[in-house]
Amino acid sequence: MEMTQRRSTPEIAIVGAGIGGLAAAAFLHRAGLPCRLYEQAPELKEVGAGLVVAPNAARLLRRLGVLGELERRAVRLDVGWEFRRWQDGTVLSAEELTASCERLYGEQTYTVHRADLLEIVRAAVPDGAIQLGRRCVELMQRGDRPALRFDDGEVVEADVVIGADGVHSVVRRALTGSPAPVYSGMCAFRALVPAERAPSLARRNAQTLWIGPDHHLVHYPICAGKLVNLVAFAPAGDYSVESWSATATVEEFLAEFEGWDPRLLELIRAGGVPGRWALLDRAPLSRWSHGPVTLLGDAAHPMFPFFAQGAAQALEDAAVLARCLAADATDPSGALQRYEALRISRTTKLQQISRGRSHINHLPDGPDQQARDAAFADSDPLVANGWIYEYDPDATPAFSG
Structure with a gap:
């Protein structure tokens, strides 16, 4: 039996500590599954400006225990x-x-600065789980385990790799070839x-x-x-x-x-x-999980912002992924396939309707x-x-x- 199927608690590595990566770590922690986040930036800060937190996102922030902080920083x-x-x-x-x-x-709708939401979600991640200044440059295979190579030459193995590294994802490129946008x-x-x-x-x-x-x-x-x-x-x-x-x-x-x-x-x-x-x-992917490696958020399904659902879909991905891994931690590859099956049709539909919205508005x-x-x-x-x-x-x- 493969090593990825023997461990009762898999070693999980997340590439990217944006909103999606942090949410994945938070939901995994909530499910009793520790993980490590690798972020290339030397400090955690979210560039950009505002976003809408619709009820589907607010519901998950409540589940993480951070909705109260959102209400203090955001606008309802x-x-x-x-x-x-x-x-x-x-x-x-x-x-x-x-x-x-x-x-x-069952929830309200809020608007919030991206940097505030980043800090809010980070509060649900255990101290020490995030390693900053770690730029992943390659997804590799070492025996039956995936591995990450960083720009300082270090290689880290894991049982599960989650690519939450955005639209320019290194993990996505390794899995799919990432055709030009x-x-x-x-x-x-x-x-x-x-x-x-x-x-x-x-x-x-x-x-x-x-x-x-x-x-x-x-x-x-x-x-x-x-x-x-x-x-x-x-x-x-x-x-x-x-x-x-x-x-x-x-x-x-x-x-x-x-x-x-x-x-x-x-x-x-x-x-x-x-x-x-x-x-x-970027065209929707037909699959985004390959064995014990998967994608999340913009790395999996980048979408135009016309339905204001980018961050919300990353939160949803994180919640579903954690549930799937917790349900069968001894078979990470099977859990990731289940995660993809539960998520891909919904995110593909949102990608498609977001693309079409510009014609209506313009x-x-x-x-x-x-x-x-x-x-x-x-x-x-x-x-x-x-x-x-x-x-x-x-x-x-x-x-x-």
């Missing part, structure tokens, strides 16, 4: 899916979340605006989406209302840099939204130098846009997307019986 939304017309801010639809969200799904033709601008400098419209506890020809723009408060997160999507032209650290100029950002509602231009000016990155498209003014706006007025996105928000790994037939 009163209004979500507030679609506005680009020229004048006409409200096309809006969802009152205060009562309906908890009634439907496809140029989407879109880029994103982002900025954080001090609340005192933002127009009053943007300071409300609301997630607002402005939609117009070839563009859309989203804003909501984060950091207990101290900042406003601003992210906007526009044609990329020949811009192809996929990096959270790349920047644009305020003038470039403003030029993309010339003629839009003056309050948006005020918000853009108040944000200072914006970040800018290209949206590159329609030029005309008959199709008018039909879309009329449909918005009659829609209830909180109910229509119930299959996303009601998901609970512990309540799935695979685990609830």
Whole structure:
């Protein structure tokens, strides 16, 4: 029998200590399975800006015992899916979340800075589990065990390897060959605006989406209302840099939204130098587990941010993976196959619908846009997307019986 099938408590190595990797470690710890996290950065910090914590993510943070800290640092939304017309801010639809969200799904919806969420999830990981400054450069095989080689030459073996190392995943590349991403033709601008400098419209506890020809723009408060997160999507032209650290100029950002509602231009000016990155498209994988090695989060299923589910799906992956390994720790390869089978259809569907959302949001003014706006007025996105928000790994037939 293989060594990976003999151990009652497998040695588990996680590559990447972002939100997904930390969540995996936290859920594994909760299941009584220790692990080691290897993170290339010399300190744990999350670049980027804000994200939405929908009920499916809040449910899992509650299960980790950290929802209270989220509530202290985040903003609980009163209004979500507030679609506005680009020229004048006409409200096309809006969802009152205060009562309906908890009634439907048992949890509220929040907005939070990525760095805050990273710290919140890290609090559920045991001290000493994370090794910083460890850049994995190769996934190897040593006998019947996978091994990781780091940039300092050290090789570490494990019974289970989890690649949670993001869209540029070393583990994914070793497993799948990681074909080159496809140029989407879109880029994103982002900025954080001090609340005192933002127009009053943007300071409300609301997630607002402005939609117009070839563009859309989203804003909501984060950091207990101290900042406003601003992210906007526009044609990329020949811009192809996929990096959270790349920047644009305020003038470039403003030029993309010339003629839009003056309050948006005020918000853009108040944000200072914006970040800018290209949206590159990656086709869904047909499999992401190979023996005792698997992928999680963006390494497994990178998706456009148009349904705000990237971090939530990483949390879901982590919860399901831990349950599968805990259910049969003596057969890690079988547990990882079960994890993949439970997760891949859901994440593939989200990848696909997120890709299609840009077309809907970016329609030029005309008959199709008018039909879309009329449909918005009659829609209830909180109910229509119930299959996303009601998901609970512990309540799935695979685990609830």
